[in-house]
Amino acid sequence: MLSKTNFLRGLQCYKYLWTVVHEPKSIPPPDAVTQFTFDQGHEVGELAKKLFPMGIDIPTGDFSANIRLTRENMLAGRPLFEAGILAGSIFCRPDILNPIGDGEWDIIEVKSSTGVKDVNIWDVAFQRLCCESLGMKIRTCNVARINNQYVRQGEIDPQQLFIVEDITERVNEYSEGLSGRVDEIVDVMSRQRCPEVGIGPYCSDPYPCPLQPVCWGSLPEHSIFDLYYGGKKCFELFESGVTGIADIPADYELNGKQQIQVDCVSGGREYVDRQEIRSFLDSLRYPIYYLDFETFGSAVPLLDATRPYQSIPFQFSVHIVPDSRQEVAHFSYLADGTGDPRPALAARLREVLGDSGSIVAYSAIFEKNVLRDLAGALPEYQDWVDGLQDRMVDLLKPFSNFHYYHPEQKGSASLKNVMPALTGISYEGLAINDGRMAAAAYMSSTYGDVTEEDSKTIRQALEEYCGQDTGGMVEIINRLVAIAGQA
Numbered sequence: 206m207l208s209k210t211n212f213l214r215g216l217q218c219y220k221y222l223w224t225v226v227h228e229p230k231s232i233p234p235p236d237a238v239t240q241f242t243f244d245q246g247h248e249v250g251e252l253a254k255k256l257f258p259m260g261i262d263i264p265t266g267d268f269s270a271n272i273r274l275t276r277e278n279m280l281a282g283r284p285l286f287e288a289g290i291l292a293g294s295i296f297c298r299p300d301i302l303n304p305i306g307d308g309e310w311d312i313i314e315v316k317s318s319t320g321v322k323d324v325n326i327w328d329v330a331f332q333r334l335c336c337e338s339l340g341m342k343i344r345t346c347n348v349a350r351i352n353n354q355y356v357r358q359g360e361i362d363p364q365q366l367f368i369v370e371d372i373t374e375r376v377n378e379y380s381e382g383l384s385g386r387v388d389e390i391v392d393v394m395s396r397q398r399c400p401e402v403g404i405g406p407y408c409s410d411p412y413p414c415p416l417q418p419v420c421w422g423s424l425p426e427h428s429i430f431d432l433y434y435g436g437k438k439c440f441e442l443f444e445s446g447v448t449g450i451a452d453i454p455a456d457y458e459l460n461g462k463q464q465i466q467v468d469c470v471s472g473g474r475e476y477v478d479r480q481e482i483r484s485f486l487d488s489l490r491y492p493i494y495y496l497d498f499e500t501f502g503s504a505v506p507l508l509d510a511t512r513p514y515q516s517i518p519f520q521f522s523v524h525i526v527p528d529s530r531q532e533v534a535h536f537s538y539l540a541d542g543t544g545d546p547r548p549a550l551a552a553r554l555r556e557v558l559g560d561s562g563s564i565v566a567y568s569a570i571f572e573k574n575v576l577r578d579l580a581g582a583l584p585e586y587q588d589w590v591d592g593l594q595d596r597m598v599d600l601l602k603p604f605s606n607f608h609y610y611h612p613e614q615k616g617s618a619s620l621k622n623v624m625p626a627l628t629g630i631s632y633e634g635l636a637i638n639d640g641r642m643a644a645a646a647y648m649s650s651t652y653g654d655v656t657e658e659d660s661k662t663i664r665q666a667l668e669e670y671c672g673q674d675t676g677g678m679v680e681i682i683n684r685l686v687a688i689a690g691q692a
């Protein structure tokens with residue numbers, strides 16, 4: 206039997222599908238961030254049911270019972286949630302089937318995204334194929350997606366939170382030849398041997414494939430897929446048999462930054478433009494404040510007067526270097542409780558950031574936007590936030606402009622690559638080691654069902670992670686000072 210989920214896997218990659226079916230144990234379980242995304246999707250699904258107050262929720266725990274109950278309720282003239290549609294060897298469970306009279310139905314697929322992607326069209330096309338194969342008449346196909354302009358005021362209003370978009374025409378387009386495609390995917394599932402599939406752009410599109418560590422594992426350490434903003438060039442080189450950065454033919458056209466990267470890998474050395482680094486360092490004014498925010502955003506806004514996916518800061522870390530003697534002070538804030546974290550965070554940050562001196566952030570556009578949003582939510586901070594803008598310095602610049610490059614950055618100017626390459630401080634071994642993990646951990650410790658002890662552990666990990674981002678920035682500047690001072 207081909208389920209909708211496996212159909213979509215098959216569209217992405219036959220090898221992935223085959224492995225899921227025949228060797229499910231080799232698929233790693235979803236990580237905390239993926240699980241958090243699933244949980245959000247479930248919450249959104251439950252809210253969408255409120256768009257149809259007369260709907261019947263068909264339990265899904267027992268596969269056969271779900272199909273039987275679907276059959277029994279089909280003539281009730283009421284919307285059905287999670288109806289089990291089994292037509293021969295294909296199966297799906299549309300989020301919402303809405304009867305519109307004369308034996309016709311509308312399909313409504315619920316998504317926690319704010320737009321409709323290609324994969325969503327394939328998804329609904331497959332559902333319609335299942336329904337029509339069972340003899341149902343489908344009038345329209347729709348996606349209920351999140352309205353990112355919705356502003357929460359009190360209880361969530363599902364009518365405002367969702368936009369129901371008619372995608373029937375696109376489904377019509379995608380349905381051409383769909384039956385043949387389904388037959389092919391069913392055939393792949395039944396094969397005894399795993400199909401040979403090479404790596405390709407589909408390994409991360411539409412979703413990151415969990416088998417990437419296996420399929421991509423044989424690439425050399427400095428592989429062409431690390432080429433800075435390599436895009437199509439990476440697969441072009443791969444197709445021509447080149448796998449390592451150092452093996453890129455000399456006459457292959459690269460941009461200036463890519464050429465610096467290739468030269469550094471080939472020569473096993475770093476690249477330094479001392480004049481530009483000195484000029485960057487000269488722009489800094491003591492006391493120097495190193496700032497990093499952690500934020501969360503959820504499909505269903507948790508706070509009044511916020512929109513879906515609005516970034517809400519819940520934590521900051523600030524390292525302060527008062528003068529060139531390099532005595533460092535550290536201040537941090539991590540919200541506690543389910544209330545709005547922003548008023549207390551803003552008040553504490555205003556105390557910490559002082560009236561003068563540079564404020565250094567990595568990819569400072571993010572910190573600037575968080576501050577701008579803070580002022581939007583708390584107008585009493587507007588003048589203060591306006592006054593911070595001229596003090597902001599972006600530590601990303603020397604690296605994104607390739608005024609410094611180290612081969613171990615592996616073609617990335619992100620803090621997570623620059624810090625270990627330049628200072629040796631690593632994120633490996635930290636319980637939380639990126640912003641999405643931090644947000645998921647904060648949400649689970651604040652709104653989830655976790656013990657006091659687990660919550661304490663999570664909060665410690667959050668403090669450690671955010672503190673490393675700013676403490677590491679201090680060390681990066683120290684290294685740049687040393688490098689700039691070298692003859």
Ligand code: SF4
Nearest residue numbers: 218221408414417420
């Ligand atoms: S990593 Fe790529 S090639 Fe390997 S199974 Fe996944 S999608 Fe297919």
